[in-house]
Amino acid sequence: MPPANVQVAVGIDVGGTTCTVCLIEADGDLIADVSYPIPQVDSAEALLAAFAETAKELIGEVAGYEPVGLGIGVPGTVSPDERQVRDCPNLTILNGIRVPEFFEQSMDMPVWMQNDAFCATLAELRYGAGRDYANVLLLTLGTGVGGGIALNNEVFHGPRQVMGEIGHVILDLNGPPCSCGTVGCAEAFVGKQAIVNRALCKLAAYRDSALAQYAAADPAAVTPKLIADLARQGDEMCLGVMSDIGLYIGQTLCNAIVLCDPDIILLGGGIAGAGEVLFDPIRRTVKERTPISGFDPSNILPCELGNKAGAIGAAALVWERLKAEQ
Numbered sequence: 216m217p218p219a220n221v222q223v224a225v226g227i228d229v230g231g232t233t234c235t236v237c238l239i240e241a242d243g244d245l246i247a248d249v250s251y252p253i254p255q256v257d258s259a260e261a262l263l264a265a266f267a268e269t270a271k272e273l274i275g276e277v278a279g280y281e282p283v284g285l286g287i288g289v290p291g292t293v294s295p296d297e298r299q300v301r302d303c304p305n306l307t308i309l310n311g312i313r314v315p316e317f318f319e320q321s322m323d324m325p326v327w328m329q330n331d332a333f334c335a336t337l338a339e340l341r342y343g344a345g346r347d348y349a350n351v352l353l354l355t356l357g358t359g360v361g362g363g364i365a366l367n368n369e370v371f372h373g374p375r376q377v378m379g380e381i382g383h384v385i386l387d388l389n390g391p392p393c394s395c396g397t398v399g400c401a402e403a404f405v406g407k408q409a410i411v412n413r414a415l416c417k418l419a420a421y422r423d424s425a426l427a428q429y430a431a432a433d434p435a436a437v438t439p440k441l442i443a444d445l446a447r448q449g450d451e452m453c454l455g456v457m458s459d460i461g462l463y464i465g466q467t468l469c470n471a472i473v474l475c476d477p478d479i480i481l482l483g484g485g486i487a488g489a490g491e492v493l494f495d496p497i498r499r500t501v502k503e504r505t506p507i508s509g510f511d512p513s514n515i516l517p518c519e520l521g522n523k524a525g526a527i528g529a530a531a532l533v534w535e536r537l538k539a540e541q
């Protein structure tokens with residue numbers, strides 16, 4: 216048991232489908248955490264009340280800790296003063312809600328809010344794979360492609376919060392449609408569905424690929440993870456898909472490198488778990504295409520904090536803001 220009244224920050228990461236709540240000490244030690252599906256409720260107040268209840272339960276489960284503040288990461292944009300949710304496309308019930316005010320009343324502690332990519336970047340910068348670096352570029356590869364930028368030891372998002380939206384770097388002016396309404400963005404090439412579509416298109420020319428059996432049994436079983444798994448087992452077609460995806464991600468990173476000159480690039484999200492079959496073509500592309508940058512491709516690495524990064528970063532936000540107030 217810790218000595219009495221060790222201070223902890225509460226972090227809540229609200230994803231599109233899952234919520235994670237955690238407690239961390241100022242040095243990043245994770246004291247407790249819990250994840251569960253987002254409750255299906257009909258009002259923002261009921262949703263936030265459920266999160267507050269979980270946070271209180273978690274605090275109640277650990278003895279000897281004193282919560283000093285709460286940070287919350289939301290899957291969308293927040294107002295510049297960080298007090299109001301602007302637009303959460305996957306959780307519209309929160310749009311317009313002044314989330315910190317709700318928790319300040321129900322939890323009786325100071326509360327800060329940011330978007331989830333900001334929180335994940337902050338977590339990796341302070342406590343994860345970026346902790347020894349001041350300039351970190353983070354790319355999250357999932358259904359969508361997100362990102363974050365830390366410069367001089369601070370995470371930035373810009374006045375309109377588009378800084379770090381690396382998924383919308385344009386790779387091809389005549390490329391496939393993107394979720395943002397335009398065409399040819401990185402996300403349109405390396406988002407989850409784009410990877411699956413690429414593999415399914417290639418199957419016509421690779422009838423003997425191991426993926427063909429899975430696709431014939433159930434097309435929905437074809438996922439980036441399955442493609443990566445088969446690539447690691449040496450399947451030629453899946454290796455080709457990972458190589459193509461690596462080329463596009465590498466190209467995206469080349470564009471980002473000349474804009475923000477990072478010390479290190481961290482790749483997170485499910486697809487980053489593919490390992491060397493993906494990292495190798497990414498590093499090769501960056502090596503070949505950015506001769507002027509001096510960026511060392513071996514500094515392209517996986518994130519360390521996994522799916523807890525958002526919650527840990529939300530709690531880290533508490534420590535950042537408390538320090539700034541001192």
Ligand SMILES: [Zn+2]
Nearest residue numbers: 383393395400
């Ligand atoms: Zn786009």
